[in-house]
Amino acid sequence: MTGRPGRFITLEGGEGVGKSTQLAALATALRARGIDLIVTREPGGSEGAEAIRRLLLEGDAGRWGPRAEALLFAAARADHLEKTILPALAAGQWVLSDRYLDSSRAYQSGASGLEDADILTLHRIGSEGRLPDRTLLLQLPEAEATRRASLRDRGDSDRIGGRDAAYHARVAAAFAQYAAGDPQRFRAIDATGAPDAVTARLLDALADLTP
Numbered sequence: 001m002t003g004r005p006g007r008f009i010t011l012e013g014g015e016g017v018g019k020s021t022q023l024a025a026l027a028t029a030l031r032a033r034g035i036d037l038i039v040t041r042e043p044g045g046s047e048g049a050e051a052i053r054r055l056l057l058e059g060d061a062g063r064w065g066p067r068a069e070a071l072l073f074a075a076a077r078a079d080h081l082e083k084t085i086l087p088a089l090a091a092g093q094w095v096l097s098d099r100y101l102d103s104s105r106a107y108q109s110g111a112s113g114l115e116d117a118d119i120l121t122l123h124r125i126g127s128e129g130r131l132p133d134r135t136l137l138l139q140l141p142e143a144e145a146t147r148r149a150s151l152r153d154r155g156d157s158d159r160i161g162g163r164d165a166a167y168h169a170r171v172a173a174a175f176a177q178y179a180a181g182d183p184q185r186f187r188a189i190d191a192t193g194a195p196d197a198v199t200a201r202l203l204d205a206l207a208d209l210t211p
C-alpha cells in the first residue's frame, strides 16, 4: 500500500499508433517519479482473458461475427478487471492498460456496426461500468499509422488488425468522436514525431493526476 490512491489509465488508438512503445516509456517515466504501477493489456491481462485473446485474435477472419466478438471482449474485460485491475487499484497501485472499453466501442461499435449503447450495456453487466480515470488517445495520420502497423506486423497481422483500410478509418473516426464527447476523461495525443516527444505529451496529459 502506498497511501496514495491508485489511478487507472488507459492508452487507446488504432493500429500502429505506438501504444506498446509509449506504454513502456510512460511506465518508466512514472516509476521514476515514485509511482508504483502495473502494466497490462486487452484483450488479456489475466489468465482467463489471455485465453480469450487467443480465441479472438487467431483463426479465420470469419471465425466470430460482430456480436460474438463483442461478447468475448466483454467477458475477457470482466475477468481482467476482477483479477488484475481492481486488486492493483485496491493496493494503491496505478494501472496502465494498453486498450480497454473504448477499443470495444471503436472496433465493435463504430467500425463493426453494433450500437454504442449495447457495448456500454455489456460493460455494465460484465464490469460494473468501471471507467478509467484518464484515457490517452494516440492519434496519427492514416498513412503514418499504416506504415508503422506494417513495420510492426511484417505481413503477419491478426484477425482484427488485418481488416481493410476502410474498417480502420472507421475505428479512428469513432475514437475521435468518443474523445470529443468526453473531454473530462479523454486526452487526444498527437503521436507524430520522435517517441520521446510523444511520451512528454502523455506525461503532460497526466500532470493533474501525478504527485
Ligand SMILES: Nc1ncnc2c1ncn2[C@@H]1O[C@H](COP(=O)(O)OP(=O)(O)OP(=O)(O)O)[C@@H](O)[C@H]1O
Binding pocket: 013, 014, 015, 016, 017, 018, 019, 020, 021, 022, 098, 148, 149, 151, 152, 191, 192, 193, 194, 195, 198
Ligand atoms: N514515435 C515513433 N516514431 C516512429 N516509429 C514508431 C514510433 N513509435 C512506435 N514506432 C514503431 O511503430 C511500430 C508500431 O509501434 P507499437 O507496436 O508501439 O504500436 P501499436 O501498434 O499501437 O501497439 P500494439 O502493438 O500494442 O498494437 C513499431 O515498429 C514501433 O517501433
Ligand SMILES: Cc1cn([C@H]2C[C@H](O)[C@@H](COP(=O)(O)O)O2)c(=O)[nH]c1=O
Binding pocket: 041, 042, 043, 057, 073, 099, 100, 101, 102, 103, 104, 105, 107, 108, 160, 161
Ligand atoms: C480490447 C479490444 C481490442 N480489439 C482489437 C484491437 C487490435 O486489433 C487487437 C488487439 O491487438 P493489440 O496489438 O494488442 O492492440 O484487438 C478490439 O477489436 N476490441 C477490443 O475491445
